[in-house]
Amino acid sequence: MSTVSFGFPEGTALLVTGAGSGIGRATALHGARMGLRVSAWDLNPEGLAQTAAAIADLGGTVHSWVADVGDYSQITTGLAAAIDELGPITLLHNNAGPPSSAALGFDEAVQLSIGSMRAMTDAWVQTSPGEGAAMVITSSVAGNLIGTDSPWYSAAKAGVAGYARHLAAYRAGEFRTNVIAPGMTDTPRLAGFRESDVGQRVLDRIPLGRMASADDIAFATLFLLSPLAGYINGAYLPVDGGWTVTQ
Secondary structure (H helix, E strand, O other): OOOOOOOOOOOOEEEEEOOOOHHHHHHHHHHHHOOOEEEEEEOOHHHHHHHHHHHHHOOOOEEEEEOOOOOHHHHHHHHHHHHHHHOOEEEEEEOOOOOOOOOOOHHHHHHHHHHHHHHHHHHHHOOOOOOOOEEEEEOOHHHHOOOOOOHHHHHHHHHHHHHHHHHHHHOOOOOEEEEEEEOOEEOHHHOOOOOOHHHHHHHHOOOOOOOEEHHHHHHHHHHHHOHHHOOOOOOEEEEOOOHHHHO
């Protein structure tokens, strides 16, 4: 297990949606290294099994749940199973959502992207996550600062950030809410993008000169969830190597 620690109390449980790959997997793995008990969720059973096996290899405690977070009944059933195995789920990385490349209509995609995060939040809060409860929602710099080719993706990512601001203002007595906004991140969703003409043009405008790794996003997420960030609520944190300051 890692010696890196953000001060999480012993026995704290973290639920990560979209944990089968990319940012979600990195958050789950690093959370386990910090001693968190992890409930890893994903729609892809193969990827989820790989994440769970990696956490077990680290000596961590893991519960895995194959679920479509657009289905409220699957969410509530999964939460009950996770709590039965791990105890109260104090921390939530509300991360899962469709990629910008998904062939979805505008209305369907926005409903799925925002609605699933709202459903996940509502179901989680009803479980009484307890003292120190905190959530991080994954948005994107595409939601507030940079446009994309996909109209629904920009709209949906702006929407989840707006939803998080509402929660931070009106539900702070129950849990903290913050937003992580990745820039161009080297995950399976962007496989090959770096080598494309568009990818190269983006890289030329990132002051740090590289894409983010999933680990970069995971560590920022875990910090916002941690007691060290106990007075941070309603923040929108771009993790983009300075990309947005060059726009």
